[in-house]
Amino acid sequence: MTTPGSDNLREVLDHLERLNPVPADPQAPREVVLVTGISGSGKSVALHALEDAGFFCVDNLPPELLREFLRLEHERSERRVAIAVDVRSAGSLPHLLPLLEQLEGEGVSFISVFLDATTDALVRRFSETRRPHPLSDDNQPKPGQARRRGDSAIDGRRALVDAIELERELLAELREVSTVIDTSQLRPAQLRAWMRALVRADTHRLTLVFESFAFKHGVPLDADYVFDVRVLPNPYYIRELRAQTGRDAPVVEYLAAQPEAREMLDQIEVFLTRWLPAFEADQRSYLTVAIGCTGGQHRSVYFAETLARRFGTRSGTLVRHRELDARD
Secondary structure (H helix, E strand, O other): OEOOOHHHHHHHHHHHHHHOOOOOOOOOOEEEEEEEEOOOOOHHHHHHHHHHOOOEEEEOOOHHHHHHHHHHHHHHOOOOEEEEOOHHHHHHHHHHHHHHHHHHHOOEEEEEEEEEOOHHHHHHHHHHHOOOOOOHHHHOOOOOOOOOOOOHHHHHHHHHHHHHHHHHHHHHHHHHOOEEEEOOOOOHHHHHHHHHHHHHOOOOOOEEEEEEEEHHHOOOOOOOEEEEOOOOOOHHHOOOOOOOOOOOHHHHHHHHOOHHHHHHHHHHHHHHHHHHHHHHHOOOOEEEEEEEEOOOOOHHHHHHHHHHHHHOOOOEEEEEEHHHHHHO
């Protein structure tokens, strides 16, 4: 459901309330997924994934209508709700965080997911789709402004980059309180799978997300901690292991037999165990631990899988393999 304007949506909500004034159950739990992020980072893909998973999804809901919409939706159905809020409602964004805090105090549980991507990836996507950035009008050349011949492409890219950076500033506070997913290297199928896994996790305790990646493709923007395992022996240089991954038994056996790998695993486990209570006390829902190696195929995958098993009995865990998932 897309909201073309707040006035029209308010009329619909008022009409529904008059037709069926059902009292709400104050004891019933309410859980809402809030999807936000930088334009071009994949919010439409994420919403479609949630819709396929049975969520009732609303795109671009003005924040000032959030409370009224949730009340009416809670009174009339038990379906889970996902709402997308972004810079198209820029004028209302300063009021969104205080409103979320108030609603949480009233019993609404939010899973806030912030989709992000590198500026280069965003520029490429806007260039491919030829769609304007929501803030691009503020960066267009002023009437009568001089422009040299051949500068249109340069000016267009500069205006787009400026719009993206302005959007980052406007959404910075919302990003700080959200679970971040870096979509720079993700295919749509990967993002859909990651979103489904995220909303299935137990949100009543801290969830550890272990993500493997390849340094040659960049460090994930969503990482809270990054560990570099490139100093460990590399199975890639063993012919029999080169085509396999860190999930295959021969690679697991090889790395498990390396003293350095065992020592690093133990040290990472001790470090995370020491600080998990602090993150839980800080009301964090997710903590993303990124493990990187050269190709994102052997060592980082083995570490992510092994750490997820070690912490599985103490905390909720999710495992992502950025490079491997892209092949599936």
